[in-house]
Amino acid sequence: MFSTSLTASDLLFMLQGAWVTLQLTAAAMLIGTLSGVLCGLLRAALPRASLPLAWVLDVFRSVPLLIQFVLFNSLKSIAGLDISAFAVGCLVLGIYAAAFCSEIVRSGIQAVPANLRRAARSLGMSYWQDLRFVVLPLATRVAFPGWLNLVLSVMKDTALVMWIGIFELLRTSQSVVTRIQEPLLVLCIAGLIYYLMSLMVAQLGNRLEKRWQEND
Amino acid sequence: MIEIDKVHKSFGDLEVVKGVSLTVNKGEVVSIIGGSGSGKSTLLMCINGLEPIQRGSIRVDGTEVHAPGTDLNKLRQKIGIVFQQWNAFPHLTVLENVMLAPRKVLGLSKQDAEAMAVKQLTHVGLADKLKVFPGKLSGGQQQRMAIARALAMSPDYMLFDEATSALDPQLVGEVLDTMRLLAEEGMTMILVTHEIRFARDVSDRVAFFRNGLVHEIGSPDQVIGNPQMAETADFLKSVL
Numbered sequence: 515m516f517s518t519s520l521t522a523s524d525l526l527f528m529l530q531g532a533w534v535t536l537q538l539t540a541a542a543m544l545i546g547t548l549s550g551v552l553c554g555l556l557r558a559a560l561p562r563a564s565l566p567l568a569w570v571l572d573v574f575r576s577v578p579l580l581i582q583f584v585l586f587n588s589l590k591s592i593a594g595l596d597i598s599a600f601a602v603g604c605l606v607l608g609i610y611a612a613a614f615c616s617e618i619v620r621s622g623i624q625a626v627p628a629n630l631r632r633a634a635r636s637l638g639m640s641y642w643q644d645l646r647f648v649v650l651p652l653a654t655r656v657a658f659p660g661w662l663n664l665v666l667s668v669m670k671d672t673a674l675v676m677w678i679g680i681f682e683l684l685r686t687s688q689s690v691v692t693r694i695q696e697p698l699l700v701l702c703i704a705g706l707i708y709y710l711m712s713l714m715v716a717q718l719g720n721r722l723e724k725r726w727q728e729n730d
Numbered sequence: 731m732i733e734i735d736k737v738h739k740s741f742g743d744l745e746v747v748k749g750v751s752l753t754v755n756k757g758e759v760v761s762i763i764g765g766s767g768s769g770k771s772t773l774l775m776c777i778n779g780l781e782p783i784q785r786g787s788i789r790v791d792g793t794e795v796h797a798p799g800t801d802l803n804k805l806r807q808k809i810g811i812v813f814q815q816w817n818a819f820p821h822l823t824v825l826e827n828v829m830l831a832p833r834k835v836l837g838l839s840k841q842d843a844e845a846m847a848v849k850q851l852t853h854v855g856l857a858d859k860l861k862v863f864p865g866k867l868s869g870g871q872q873q874r875m876a877i878a879r880a881l882a883m884s885p886d887y888m889l890f891d892e893a894t895s896a897l898d899p900q901l902v903g904e905v906l907d908t909m910r911l912l913a914e915e916g917m918t919m920i921l922v923t924h925e926i927r928f929a930r931d932v933s934d935r936v937a938f939f940r941n942g943l944v945h946e947i948g949s950p951d952q953v954i955g956n957p958q959m960a961e962t963a964d965f966l967k968s969v970l
Binding site for chain 2: 627629630632633634635636637638639640643647648651652655726
């Protein structure tokens with residue numbers, strides 16, 4: 515009853531896909547976090563002047579990721595750009611993550627009480643010293659759970675890059691399904707791998723949060 | 731010397747300070763009393779440039795606080811301020827709270843900043859709380875930490891903005907004792923306070939603020955003991 519044609523090499527193939535998923539997530543979060551922090555800082559410091567930036571980010575937050583992938587990939591072909599589908603995947607996911615990240619950062623900064631910033635400035639600290647030593651450390655604690663959520667959601671959104679021809683975890687699983695015709699088993703395993711990867715990230719995050727909470 | 735000359739300060743259409751003049755000499759302790767909304771706290775925020783003013787001038791040791799070219803970060807190094815809300819930096823230990831500005835603003839070495847911080851924290855009676863995070867302290871202890879934090883910058887002036895108003899009654903005494911200690915050491919201080927008896931004890935002069943103006947000013951015995959103006963007497967009757 516429990517016989518299966520799934521071979522070790524099939525499993526290995528899926529794990530290679532999982533590795534691509536992790537790489538995509540890491541690259542996208544790197545792009546997304548760096549530009550998200552920059553945009554979020556701008557949004558918090560100059561809410562009015564940075565309004566156009568907010569509109570642009572809103573577009574990337576609102577248009578379904580699948581559409582963005584396909585449009586970007588076509589644009590790449592039309593413009594004749596010589597970049598890999600993987601690079602397109604990282605870029606699109608990165609911008610998408612940046613759009614969310616900037617809101618997370620902005621709300622984190624705004625959560626720092628104005629009185630605390632006043633106290634910092636009253637000690638002679640400059641705007642940048644206040645930002646660096648008081649605002650950012652506190653905003654990080656507020657923003658971190660939201661950022662962690664974003665990592666997990668981006669990890670799952672990487673599955674969409676299979677539509678532009680990248681063999682990540684879901685795409686590799688599907689080709690195994692096509693070969694051995696056991697969709698339930700294979701998708702269960704794929705789901706389990708996603709779960710374990712998420713669990714790993716969440717555990718790391720929890721440990722960090724706990725360390726901060728001990729001080730409060 | 732702090733020279734406040736016909737200062738006007740508004741928030742939008744609401745004028746809170748309406749032409750206050752007041753001079754505080756080196757070594758003097760001046761208390762400002764008065765009802766809420768009389769402009770006393772606002773005036774303190776103007777003295778170190780945390781709030782801009784609309785008219786008049788404030789000079790600290792001859793430096794025009796609100797002149798465009800004034801380096802406020804530098805000026806604030808010599809004006810310590812303690813707020814009603816103690817505003818401890820929650821992510822730093824008590825020691826780190828006090829060390830931060832001397833390290834980053836004055837550029838002291840870690841050893842020097844730590845020595846200064848320990849000295850000031852000992853001064854306010856928190857020598858046993860160095861490694862503790864502020865969240866674990868009582869309000870009174872956090873306020874004393876805030877005083878040590880301001881003192882660690884070696885300021886020439888200390889401003890206290892209702893430093894005991896947000897404290898539980900049983901914690902007021904320890905903070906007032908710390909302030910009294912400073913006054914006895916000759917620190918130049920301006921206290922905005924509702925602690926009338928304390929103001930009478932420690933002040934060289936007391937100013938009664940009303941409607942954004944200095945209504946009556948003089949020695950504590952005169953203003954609190956024997957007020958000349960009916961409004962001052964009424965106010966004192968309502969709070970004592």
